Amino acid sequence: MMVAAQNGHGGAYRRLLGEMSEWLTRYFQRRLPPGNVDDAIQETLLAVHRRRHTYDPQYPLGPWLAAIAKNKWVDQLRSLARRPVDELPDDMAVGDHEASVVSSSVLASLLDELRPAQAQAILLVKVQGYSIEDASGQTGLSPSAVKMNIHRGLARLSAIIEKTHDVE
CATH class of the missing domain: 1.10.10.10 (Winged helix-like DNA-binding domain superfamily/Winged helix DNA-binding domain)
Structure with missing residues (x-):
């Protein structure tokens, strides 16, 4: 499907991005706080779009996507580490933090x-x-x-x- 997307087939590209989005959702939900998952998915899909010309059809798509996702995950971790942490009030209700x-x-x-x-x-x-x-x-x-x-x-x-x- 990636080869068709690289050759300009819009329908294949949309289906490919949809499948990638599903995989990326599972990938980032296990690795990031809930509020950062959508941003990580969007940044990864943008990177895939920008780098799609580097994909070699002789190799599986999964590891190529996983490498891009891993790099975006590390970027998100760095971003989280740089954010200032605000003190929370003691009486704040605790939500679902699973x-x-x-x-x-x-x-x-x-x-x-x-x-x-x-x-x-x-x-x-x-x-x-x-x-x-x-x-x-x-x-x-x-x-x-x-x-x-x-x-x-x-x-x-x-x-x-x-x-x-x-x-x-």
């Missing part, structure tokens, strides 16, 4: 695959939003060691995700 719990659980299980120093550096800087210097002070490591742990940890996470992503 998806957030699942996302947190997935993140925790991924971080468990890393060396403790790498997981701590990623958690402090990329998830909780601390600066490199603040993370350095909290961990007792030099700023360059914190950066190295983040870099190596993210590379390891990327390899784990590549190896275990589930193309359905």
